[in-house]
Amino acid sequence: MAVIEIEGLRKEFRRLRGGRNVAVDGLDLSVEHGGVYGFLGPNGAGKTTTIRCLLGLVAPSAGRTRVLDTETPHLHTVIDRIGSMVETPAFFPTFSGRRNLRLLGRIDGIGPAAVDSVLERVGLGDRGDDSFKHYSLGMKQRLGIAAALLREPELLILDEPANGLDPAGIKEVRQLLRTLADEGRTVFLSSHLLGEVQQICDHVAILARGKCIAQGPVADVLSRGEAARMVVKAEDLEGALEVLRAAGFEAVINPDHILVTAPPSEGARISRALATKRMYVSELRPMEVSLEDVFLELTKEEGA
Amino acid sequence: MRLLGIEIRRAFARRLTKIVVVVALAGIIAGGLTTYFKSQRATVHVGPSATQEQQIKNDLIQSCLRGGPLPGQEGGPPGAPGEGVVPAPGQSLPPVGTADRQAVCAKAADQIQFGGFEDKRFHLTRIMDLFKHLSVWFAILAWLLAASYIGAEWRTGMMATLLTWEPRRVRVMVAKAIAAVLVAFVIVMVLQAILVGALYPAAAYRGSTAGTNEAFWRTFSYVGLRSGALAALAATLGFAVGALGRNTAAGLGAGFVYLAVIEGGLLGGLIPSVRPWLIVGNAIIFINNERNPDIRGRSPTQAILLLVGYAVGLWLIATLVTKKRDVT
Numbered sequence: 001m002a003v004i005e006i007e008g009l010r011k012e013f014r015r016l017r018g019g020r021n022v023a024v025d026g027l028d029l030s031v032e033h034g035g036v037y038g039f040l041g042p043n044g045a046g047k048t049t050t051i052r053c054l055l056g057l058v059a060p061s062a063g064r065t066r067v068l069d070t071e072t073p074h075l076h077t078v079i080d081r082i083g084s085m086v087e088t089p090a091f092f093p094t095f096s097g098r099r100n101l102r103l104l105g106r107i108d109g110i111g112p113a114a115v116d117s118v119l120e121r122v123g124l125g126d127r128g129d130d131s132f133k134h135y136s137l138g139m140k141q142r143l144g145i146a147a148a149l150l151r152e153p154e155l156l157i158l159d160e161p162a163n164g165l166d167p168a169g170i171k172e173v174r175q176l177l178r179t180l181a182d183e184g185r186t187v188f189l190s191s192h193l194l195g196e197v198q199q200i201c202d203h204v205a206i207l208a209r210g211k212c213i214a215q216g217p218v219a220d221v222l223s224r225g226e227a228a229r230m231v232v233k234a235e236d237l238e239g240a241l242e243v244l245r246a247a248g249f250e251a252v253i254n255p256d257h258i259l260v261t262a263p264p265s266e267g268a269r270i271s272r273a274l275a276t277k278r279m280y281v282s283e284l285r286p287m288e289v290s291l292e293d294v295f296l297e298l299t300k301e302e303g304a
Numbered sequence: 305m306r307l308l309g310i311e312i313r314r315a316f317a318r319r320l321t322k323i324v325v326v327v328a329l330a331g332i333i334a335g336g337l338t339t340y341f342k343s344q345r346a347t348v349h350v351g352p353s354a355t356q357e358q359q360i361k362n363d364l365i366q367s368c369l370r371g372g373p374l375p376g377q378e379g380g381p382p383g384a385p386g387e388g389v390v391p392a393p394g395q396s397l398p399p400v401g402t403a404d405r406q407a408v409c410a411k412a413a414d415q416i417q418f419g420g421f422e423d424k425r426f427h428l429t430r431i432m433d434l435f436k437h438l439s440v441w442f443a444i445l446a447w448l449l450a451a452s453y454i455g456a457e458w459r460t461g462m463m464a465t466l467l468t469w470e471p472r473r474v475r476v477m478v479a480k481a482i483a484a485v486l487v488a489f490v491i492v493m494v495l496q497a498i499l500v501g502a503l504y505p506a507a508a509y510r511g512s513t514a515g516t517n518e519a520f521w522r523t524f525s526y527v528g529l530r531s532g533a534l535a536a537l538a539a540t541l542g543f544a545v546g547a548l549g550r551n552t553a554a555g556l557g558a559g560f561v562y563l564a565v566i567e568g569g570l571l572g573g574l575i576p577s578v579r580p581w582l583i584v585g586n587a588i589i590f591i592n593n594e595r596n597p598d599i600r601g602r603s604p605t606q607a608i609l610l611l612v613g614y615a616v617g618l619w620l621i622a623t624l625v626t627k628k629r630d631v632t
Binding site for chain 1: 460
């Protein structure tokens with residue numbers, strides 16, 4: 001069952017000096033129940049605008065969005081099953097973190113015990129009584145996550161939750177989100193920390209210039225970024241390059257290795273081609289592709 | 305109702321609300337103490353010195369002897385000649401140059417009372433006019449509180465956070481407006497009550513409470529209620545303008561520009577025909593509860609209905625705009 005469905009979403013903003021800025025351009029997206037769904041894209045790709053459309057904060061210019069099987073205009077019927085955080089969390093600056101959460105919680109009849117519990121869960125148990133304006137960016141993010149968790153939601157929509165967190169905080173949030181997903185919730189996560197996304201996401205979608213340019217399971221998206229390549233190391237790199245090209249491989253030389261455009265299954269053929277010319281590989285392995293590589297490759301193509 | 309309760313708590317808990325109340329209380333206490341110590345049971349004689357009085361009397365007598373009016377009559381200084389000095393109707397003054405005339409002129413001059421006695425006591429009945437004048441300040445206060453209440457929600461981004469908890473914007477706007485209006489009304493009513501309490505000792509112990517009968521208090525309480533109602537209307541207008549501008553400064557600035565520049569200067573001054581439809585003139589009619597000769601045909605009831613119409617109309621526009629406009 002899809003918890004988020006986006007069909008043909010388009011959002012234009014009017015510019016002050018005339019003209020229109022297309023933030024999201026015909027986006028189609030489907031997020032299935034359960035797991036962590038990464039929503040990636042460079043700055044200005046339309047991630048936050050998409051999230052705002054999902055939450056009813058921004059009205060789409062065209063297309064439709066459904067959350068938990070409900071059209072966004074009727075979001076109020078399911079809003080208590082959704083926890084969200086959009087960009088930098090905003091609360092009353094002169095109120096403490098705890099007081100801010102208690103105010104929000106009262107809307108749904110959530111008591112102080114639940115507030116204390118989520119503050120502990122995000123590591124703000126000791127600082128809950130400090131004024132929000134005295135929080136660091138990382139603490140604000142934690143409070144935003146706490147607010148999103150307050151309703152024990154089945155769907156979490158988080159926009160850059162790790163923004164401003166230190167490495168330890170990023171790791172904590174990563175573990176927290178994974179735990180939430182393992183509890184059976186769906187986490188829709190917008191982030192630019194690709195390494196983090198790769199570690200915790202089950203599915204990803206990559207957005208560029210308001211369009212989705214790739215989506216699916218992480219492994220599938222990783223394999224789409226560029227052709228599979230093999231790393232070859234040998235004593236005589238120049239000679240090995242010549243031999244491999246003569247054998248019909250597309251290869252390029254780097255300072256300490258050769259990159260051969262070929263899938264791992266071609267490893268034996270590469271090794272044999274070199275061996276017949278009395279050249280022996282010291283290292284032969286598939287080149288690891290990171291989400292960052294794929295992301296940069298795909299967004300570069302889209303930009304071109 | 306939960307949302308309304310939260311908004312009311314939030315509005316009362318705001319730092320600006322507390323600051324405004326504390327400053328107002330300090331002003332009221334200072335005003336009460338000042339009035340107490342300035343109020344005096346003894347009255348004070350005011351007027352020219354004894355030498356000056358004698359000089360004036362001499363001048364008047366000389367004028368009278370030369371055929372001028374009797375001292376204290378037409379052209380004379382304030383005061384009136386004593387009984388029996390002024391000739392009865394049809395009876396003329398003695399002829400110039402006679403001893404009788406000199407006696408009449410001197411007696412009349414002697415009866416003149418210069419200046420008078422200033423009553424420096426604080427009369428409790430004065431609070432009626434005081435409250436009418438203060439209603440303007442209370443309205444400004446209410447406008448400030450309401451405009452900053454909604455403006456701060458937008459400025460801090462809390463509105464966006466709240467809308468992810470309660471996406472029905474009309475409901476949010478209704479709850480917030482009621483909270484803003486209620487808080488303004490309650491604060492103004494409480495401040496007025498405290499002001500009466502602060503001024504009462506000055507009247508009771510060092511002034512006068514004469515005239516404060518049941519009818520006075522009934523009329524006075526209506527003035528207080530009208531002042532509270534005007535504050536509530538100002539809060540509604542301030543809230544609506546703050547919501548439209550999504551900013552406290554916009555709410556205050558628009559209010560000032562409209563009332564001081566557009567209404568006070570351009571519309572009111574240049575186009576007299578629009579005066580019956582301006583806010584300030586109708587607010588004055590409503591607070592005084594009497595027709596204003598400058599605005600013919602406008603009764604207090606019509607004035608308040610017009611003001612309510614403006615407030616509700618502007619709030620409706622603000623709510624519709626908030627409903628349609630993106631939250632970015």
